[in-house]
Amino acid sequence: MRLIISEKANTAKKIAGFLAEGEVREGKYRSIPHHTFEWRGDECVSVGLKGHVLTLEFPEEYSNWQKVEPAELIDAEVRKTVTEKGVAQAIKSLAKKADEVIIATDYDREGELIGVDALSLAFEANPKLMDHVKRARFSALTRGEVTRAFDELAEVSRELAAAGEARQDIDLIWGATLTRWVSRATRRYGSSFLSVGRVQSPTLVLIAERELERRRFRPEPYWEVEAGLRAGEVFTARHAAGRFKEKDRAEAALKNLAATARVVEVRERSSKRQPPTPFSTTAFLAAAANIGVSPSRAARIAEDLYMDGYISYPRTDNTVYPESLDLREVLGNLTRVEGVGEYAGRLLKAKRLSPTRGKRQTTDHPPIYPTGSALRKALRDDQWKIYELVVRRFLATLSGPAETKRTTVKLESGGEPLSAGGTVVVEPGFLAVYPYGRKPDEELPRLSEGQELEVVESRLLDKETQPPGRYGQGRLIQLMEDLGLGTKATRPAIIQNLYDRGYVHGDPLVPTETGMAVAKALKDYASEIATHEMTARLEKSMDDISEGKVSKDSVVDDSREILRRVYKHLEGSKEAFAGIVWSGIREDQVLGPCPQCGKNLVIRRNRKSGKRFAGCEGYPECRVTFSLPPRGDIIPLGRRCEACGAPEIKVIGGRRPWITCINLDCPKRQERKDGKREEAGEPSGPSKRRDLERSTTSKSG
DNA sequence: GCAAGGTC
Structure with a gap:
């Protein structure tokens, strides 16, 4: 029997489907599925790992952080231990019955290492396999690529695996x-x-x-001069000088403005915005972050959607759809998706589909695209948000550019040059289906050169330069x-x-x-x-x-x-x-000034109970304390509550971070609480410290 | 109780 080992369950199944000359029999070792079939007259069993099944660690005797000098770790032995017991068992069990093993993990450095680690398990169970190892190198999970790889079996690269090690x-x-x-x-x-x-x-x-x-950034003040002009409706024009560094010059310009402004020049310029390129993982995670889903959550959700067959494999660097991807079939699926079905149907009617392509082209996986049509009610809200993003991105890559028209107007009033501008989308193109980050249109009234406009108002804007974000x-x-x-x-x-x-x-x-x-x-x-x-x-x-x-x-x-x-x-x-x-840690414990003496309130711990509270650095002269939420990380925000003046904190932990001032008697808090029931036994502050003998500064710093 | 790399 030939044992085929791939990196994940899904791949194992697909390989069996591609190679089988007849039916595929499904089996399981404990919870690990495997697939038995015939290929070139031989019986094969295809099984998937779960990525790395071994992990590196130091031997037990190094586990005590206090007793072991960290320097000892530099030359300590490192061991590989099994992290996926079930998978390891399955590999060993199948290896016993095998007379050849084919490594079919991902064709990259980590894949080679994952495969070589799996081999070590197989050899443990059946040393005879050592001289019967082959490597299938395919860089796309398609029938053509996989069968080619199995027709041209190569050797495992110990060097590539060693690089991973x-x-x-x-x-x-x-x-x-x-x-x-x-x-x-x-x-x-x-x-x-x-x-x-x-x-x-x-x-x-x-x-x-x-x-x-x-x-380090020192904001520099600058001034802008703005005027409201009437041409039917009122629009805003700015002094052509832009930012004035000196206030008196800006004031002089403002003063010079007359009751009317004259249009000097009107220019229109059309430009095209190209549709976005197909989703690589990084582009996808960045786009998800822009709609408020963190990368770790987006990755998690994408994994779920992938497992349920809604989107393709979510970890890819590729930004070019492969030839083998049937774009029309994908579009066909999307005609049933809420909100975009009609759009997909229109795209489907086009004679030729010309998708955009990104700079990076790899062949291991396609860019992320929707593989199935989902019903909105079948998904959680956050899942739908991500699925919809992938769907809309895919449709956008098959759409035309957006055309915009930019109008810039030069004006003059009282000898001062003014300018105004506006951009409108004249042909939405891909923006119709991919509205993320689209700016609203700014339209100027129709103006002609020489036209006199009433200056409705004028003002000086007080601004300052901003630090990098x-x-x-x-x-x-x-x-x-x-x-x-x-x-x-x-x-x-x-x-x-x-x-x-x-x-x-x-x-x-x-x-x-x-x-x-x-x-x-x-x-x-x-x-x-x-x-x-x-x-x-x-x-x-x-x-x-x-x-x-x-x-x-x-x-x-x-x-x-x-x-x-x-x-x-x-x-x-x-x-x-x-x-x-330590000074950083200490600063993180400073909540803000004590409302009574002005010294710092800091996070401390009660030595006996271990409970934390806010105490004044002026102790024992000042005995002000506040109680703090018992759980979660506390981030001082460096500002004071508008209602009571006590320091505000952010508390991280539980469902989502929340912001509060530390004063339980704050009028704002009382207001909010009035609706709810009073929580019994909750300590309130500020109060005089009663347990002074037992209190001590937190030793964590 | 360590890292980073897979996958789930």
Whole structure:
């Protein structure tokens, strides 16, 4: 029997369907399905893994963070252990009956490693298989590609798999060593540990650097002169100088404006906006983020939709529909979809379909497109939102460009030049079906040169320059891709991790002071792990390994050597490093000024009960306390409640973050509460501290 | 209680 091992259940099933010369018999080992069929006169069994079924870890004796010096991890043995027991059992059981094994995992570095790991399980159960291994390399899950790959079976590339192993080793060794070192140096144990990693740390640094730019930014005042002009209706024109840096010059211009303005020139310009390209994972996640669905949620939902047959495989870098994709068949399906059915039907009538294409073309998976028609009521609201996005994007890629008309008008009043502009969509094209981010039309009245208009009003606008904006999640995903950080499958998880570690909050992403401090300390004392260059160098080394130019061991050993150097430097700067991080952590605990004495209110913990509360730094002179929500992360917002003046906080945890002031007696809170029932036994503040002997500053910092 | 990479 020939055992065919692929990366996931779906692929295993499809391979069986493509190769079978006759019927496919479905079977199961425990909960793992497999497919038996005949191909070229041989019996074959096709089975799917669940991605990586082995994971890397340090032996048990290294598990105590306090007792083991992190440095020991640099040279410690690393082991592979099974994470998917059921799958491993199924592979072993099937391997016993096999006389040949064909690796049919994804045709990429991780796929090769996943396949080689599966082989090690197969050999354990049946060593005779060792000399009977083949590799099927197909880069599209189509009948043609798969049968070709099985007709031209190749050898497994140990080198390519070794490149993947080098990545695994280096990520674990650096990540675990530095995570533990930083956590120990700052005495953050248990769930409040501080993490470090090849991808997450440079990502955090990106966010922190943008925040520093914002802090360094000094807004500069400028002024604009605006006038309301009547041409039938009233529209707004602006002084042609745009931004005045000096107020008196702006005021002079304003004063010069006469009671009428004369149209000097009217220009119209048509332009076309091309429809968007097919969805790669990154483009999809960015678009989802723009409609308010976070990458990690969008990825999760897309996975569900894929499993239910509504959309194609959601992890792809491809932005060009393959020849084999029957666009008309997809359109046919979409004629039944609520809201877009008619549009799809119209597209279907076209003689030729010419889809847009993006820059990146790969053949492993098609771009993300709808594979089935969904009923709105069959999906949850968030699922529908994502499904609809994929559907509309697909339709947009088959649509024509949008045509817009831009009108610019030059005017003059009292010797001052004015200008006005407006853009209208004259031919919606793809915008008719893909309205996301569409700006409303701004239409100017019809004007002709020489026309005199009444100046209805005029004003001076007081403005200032704005700092660069924070990264939204979609923007960050795109930036990570541009810098080679993470993969299409891991970026959402990496970002989620930054939230979970308390390094960032909100969207756009706001770094916490702890996040800022960790980023700074890493940049100052372990810059190797703080930039995307480590990934770039690793990629180069992995290419060398897969081409047989260099061994995995030498790459990993070189990396260990660098880590030893970094480690030594860190050890020498332990106090400085911890000092930076501690001051960040402390700042995250400062809620705002005490309403009674003006000193800082900070988050503290009652030593006995462990309950947290807000206490005044002026203690014992000032004994003001407030109670705090018992659960969830507390983010100080640095502003005060409008109603009572107490500091406001954001509480993260539970269903969704909420914002509140810390004063339970706040009139605003009472108002809201009046409708509801009073919660019994809830402590209220401000109150005098009663348990002063037992209270102490939180030791976490 | 560590990382990042798959898949679910």
